Amino acid sequence: MANFIGVFLRSLEYGSFYALSALSIILVYKTSYTTNFAQATLGMFNTFLVATLVVRQGWSLYAAIPIGILSAIVLGILIDVIIIRRATKAGAVGKQIITLGLISVFLGLAPIIFGVDNLSLPRLISAGTLSIFGNPFSYNALFNIFFGLLIMITMFTTIQKTKIGLAIRTTASNETTARIMGVPTKTVTMAAWAMAIVLSLISGLMTAPYSSVSLTFMNDVQITAFLATVVGGFATFHGPVIAAYGISILLNVFQVYMPEGTVWGKPILYAVLLLIMYFKPYGIFGKQRVKKV
Amino acid sequence: MIQPEKKDIALKVENVSIAFGGLKAVDDLSFSIRRNEIYGLIGPNGAGKTTIFNCITQFYKADSGSVHFIHSNGKETNLMDLEVHNVIKEGIVRTFQNVELIRELSIIDNVLVGAHHVMHQPLLGQLFNRGKIRRDEEETRKKAEGILEFLDILHLKNFIAGSQPYGVQKKVEIARTLMSNPDLIILDEPAAGLNDTETKELADRIKKIKDVYNATILLVEHDMRLVMDICDHICAISFGEKIAEGTPKEIQSNPEVQKAYLGEEGELE
Amino acid sequence: MIKIVKNSYIQFILLGLALLTLPFIAEMGVIRNSTVTVIGTTIIYTIAALGLNVLLGFSGLISLGTAGFMGLAAYISAYVTETMNLPFEVAVLAAIIIPTFLGILVGILSLKFEGIYLGIATLVVAEILREIFINVTEFTGGASGALASRPELLGFFKLDRIQTYYLIVIVMVIIFMLIHNLTKGHMGRALNAMRGSEAAAQAMGINIFKYRLIAFGIATILASVSGVLYVHYVGLSYPTTWNLMLSLDFLAIIVVGGFRSIFGTFIGAFILFAMSELFLKPIPALANIAPLVKGILIIIFILYYPNGLANIKNQVSHWWQRRKGKKDEYGQTKEKKKKLTRAEVRENDTA
Ligand SMILES: Nc1ncnc2c1ncn2[C@@H]1O[C@H](COP(=O)(O)OP(=O)(O)O)[C@@H](O)[C@H]1O
Numbered sequence A: 001m002a003n004f005i006g007v008f009l010r011s012l013e014y015g016s017f018y019a020l021s022a023l024s025i026i027l028v029y030k031t032s033y034t035t036n037f038a039q040a041t042l043g044m045f046n047t048f049l050v051a052t053l054v055v056r057q058g059w060s061l062y063a064a065i066p067i068g069i070l071s072a073i074v075l076g077i078l079i080d081v082i083i084i085r086r087a088t089k090a091g092a093v094g095k096q097i098i099t100l101g102l103i104s105v106f107l108g109l110a111p112i113i114f115g116v117d118n119l120s121l122p123r124l125i126s127a128g129t130l131s132i133f134g135n136p137f138s139y140n141a142l143f144n145i146f147f148g149l150l151i152m153i154t155m156f157t158t159i160q161k162t163k164i165g166l167a168i169r170t171t172a173s174n175e176t177t178a179r180i181m182g183v184p185t186k187t188v189t190m191a192a193w194a195m196a197i198v199l200s201l202i203s204g205l206m207t208a209p210y211s212s213v214s215l216t217f218m219n220d221v222q223i224t225a226f227l228a229t230v231v232g233g234f235a236t237f238h239g240p241v242i243a244a245y246g247i248s249i250l251l252n253v254f255q256v257y258m259p260e261g262t263v264w265g266k267p268i269l270y271a272v273l274l275l276i277m278y279f280k281p282y283g284i285f286g287k288q289r290v291k292k293v
Numbered sequence B: 001m002i003q004p005e006k007k008d009i010a011l012k013v014e015n016v017s018i019a020f021g022g023l024k025a026v027d028d029l030s031f032s033i034r035r036n037e038i039y040g041l042i043g044p045n046g047a048g049k050t051t052i053f054n055c056i057t058q059f060y061k062a063d064s065g066s067v068h069f070i071h072s073n074g075k076e077t078n079l080m081d082l083e084v085h086n087v088i089k090e091g092i093v094r095t096f097q098n099v100e101l102i103r104e105l106s107i108i109d110n111v112l113v114g115a116h117h118v119m120h121q122p123l124l125g126q127l128f129n130r131g132k133i134r135r136d137e138e139e140t141r142k143k144a145e146g147i148l149e150f151l152d153i154l155h156l157k158n159f160i161a162g163s164q165p166y167g168v169q170k171k172v173e174i175a176r177t178l179m180s181n182p183d184l185i186i187l188d189e190p191a192a193g194l195n196d197t198e199t200k201e202l203a204d205r206i207k208k209i210k211d212v213y214n215a216t217i218l219l220v221e222h223d224m225r226l227v228m229d230i231c232d233h234i235c236a237i238s239f240g241e242k243i244a245e246g247t248p249k250e251i252q253s254n255p256e257v258q259k260a261y262l263g264e265e266g267e268l269e
Numbered sequence C: 001m002i003k004i005v006k007n008s009y010i011q012f013i014l015l016g017l018a019l020l021t022l023p024f025i026a027e028m029g030v031i032r033n034s035t036v037t038v039i040g041t042t043i044i045y046t047i048a049a050l051g052l053n054v055l056l057g058f059s060g061l062i063s064l065g066t067a068g069f070m071g072l073a074a075y076i077s078a079y080v081t082e083t084m085n086l087p088f089e090v091a092v093l094a095a096i097i098i099p100t101f102l103g104i105l106v107g108i109l110s111l112k113f114e115g116i117y118l119g120i121a122t123l124v125v126a127e128i129l130r131e132i133f134i135n136v137t138e139f140t141g142g143a144s145g146a147l148a149s150r151p152e153l154l155g156f157f158k159l160d161r162i163q164t165y166y167l168i169v170i171v172m173v174i175i176f177m178l179i180h181n182l183t184k185g186h187m188g189r190a191l192n193a194m195r196g197s198e199a200a201a202q203a204m205g206i207n208i209f210k211y212r213l214i215a216f217g218i219a220t221i222l223a224s225v226s227g228v229l230y231v232h233y234v235g236l237s238y239p240t241t242w243n244l245m246l247s248l249d250f251l252a253i254i255v256v257g258g259f260r261s262i263f264g265t266f267i268g269a270f271i272l273f274a275m276s277e278l279f280l281k282p283i284p285a286l287a288n289i290a291p292l293v294k295g296i297l298i299i300i301f302i303l304y305y306p307n308g309l310a311n312i313k314n315q316v317s318h319w320w321q322r323r324k325g326k327k328d329e330y331g332q333t334k335e336k337k338k339k340l341t342r343a344e345v346r347e348n349d350t351a
């Protein structure tokens, strides 16, 4: 039992990483109809920037993070303005290909700018542990849990309750109608891209201390986040996020309780989630939309 | 109106309803189409005409009701049991209100797509481009050219479909339906976007298609002159419900129909 | 004469013959032997990229699993020939059938409802395969990789490096012909229709699920063939080779070369792979910019030149026809000519 609570809390912590990435994916998907495969790579890139400032330039983590956020916002705006906005003729597939091109660009750019070595990023909260039912739990882990939840709650209140949220929701449900109604859809899309890349950065900053900052350190998070988006459904903002936490619990249970779980827990979970894709194609929270012909 | 005898009927739509969210797009609608007639479906925008077409061709699955197709040999098929891509195998083919062509292909290639289900080309045969496959392609191409000629657009056959004027694109869609040896052709607003001369020509062609291809035709059209001119029977709907059914004359003089159309089309000729 | 050269088969064979002469040219000292090896690898990549082109170009579906399936085939072929000591032909069969079976399974799970799910599913499967490549060391040799020797045909005819190169060229020409057959007729139309308008395709009796599966099946088969040739030509397979970056290389190849074009695929592979191996890699300052360049090319081509380099041929013939048209008819039907040549773009399209 005590062990289980430990597993549960850890799931919530990892759930934050996945949920932040999933929210990043769904935000872009809903506002610019783009499946953003570059989510992890962009998160990696900005995390690398922060890590470089900290490790190589000796900055404090808290001074480097605002620079990372600024960079994320600028990148988001640039990507939307320079590329996505011009891709009107490209269609959904063309835009997906563009995000794949972005992966290549930033995977190529990162070693040129930041060097080829992996960097280790300190935790957001460097010290302190709490014992919860006999499980040692770092303040950092607890911070990740609560900060993740805080962001989710803030985002959903914004989306549901504020004027900005209304603009996002109308853009998401029908861009043309939204534009006719006077919603500045271009600004909404641009802001969504910026926000999405900031979310990826936060996910990266939380994940990095558990591994190291490398070109591929966020790939696992991205894959899980995509599966969460499919399982939660592309229809709502909250579906992917809830699914992300759910998958995180499953993953931790698999890894802890399965023989050889640390190696095979993840691949087996992925396979299970692919099955869910087949049986629940519109997600647990989505319903089948009749395509208008 | 006198009910037609069963063996004369080609399509029987019975008590079909479908709703999207709260909106009842089609509400308990029934009508029957006689074999080898031109049947018109009219109604204001948003009345549910396209939705009925989608329910017949199984792009939408109706919430309730049934759609039966009766072959000329008397065999009856419940279309609701079919997957959407199998409907054409029953001899039912349609066009779309918003022209659905493969824009970057030539007109002839677009038309050839219509022969998909009548061509029997096993994958391995195609892989090695066997003589049989080549002959099949050749014959189908000839047939397509014949149809393009029938519709007066043969000279455009190698042009890219997407760069053609709307009127031509509509014709290409019709040509594509003819490739499939159809028994029932469903046309969604075939005259939309055409000028007067083109519309007259189209009316003529539709009548000819009925005779030459021995087909039954079901169409939605807003151009009342065309509808009144070529249809044998008409069904008028409003808000998903049938308000009148009968010959063009009966429809024209029906007060319900006139009421439904006021403010929309103005008057019925 | 012109007519003969216009025949696609002849073009493929001419290309094949030209490639077959390279080892002789190397023998004469005009080019280096290593250049021939790079060209051989380029051809191998062309084959996998062509599979992706059938999938993405014709059907509009994205796969991020090309490298994963290619790697799986490479490991299977290496395992069957080296560890199990079975004939090369058996290895080829196993190395094509097993990944294709897996591919179809993934296709069934992801393609029934939404086309976009394939991208995600293949991303996931590539990751599962990567874990297998690293962790199932009995099968893959883990991080130290798997070794494979040159092919031995029919149990006695052992090929050397140059003969293997010939085999690769011949396989390429055959695959070009078969894919040409498949995509220019009935199936090509069905795939085109599906990409152009799902609704129209369905109304015309095209079973979308079936054709998506076929397209993905072809992509997987070609990735497998490519993987088999790779491991027996290069002699080695490392888990790090089969990563997402390689799958993106294939994507870049077809975006730059041209969707739906066989020659375009070859040209794309030549430019993106051979050129970067031969000209970028030897210069230290430029060695690392390849991914950046590829990424930028992908984006620029999608935005501004979506038909890829293969389109140059069409544009040249367009221009040539117009010139000829002017000469022939002194511009009297210039307008008409212009339109006609535009239509001809299509006729050359799949060549
Ligand atoms: N797939 C769909 N999802 C939601 N609403 C739909 C869908 N298809 C049709 N509708 C709605 O059904 C009603 C009837 O539409 P339609 O059949 O297209 O009308 P029309 O008679 O002009 O062809 C409209 O209000 C339309 O918005």
Ligand SMILES: [Mg+2]
Residues within 6 Å of the ligand: B049, B050, B051, B097
């Ligand atoms: Mg309509």
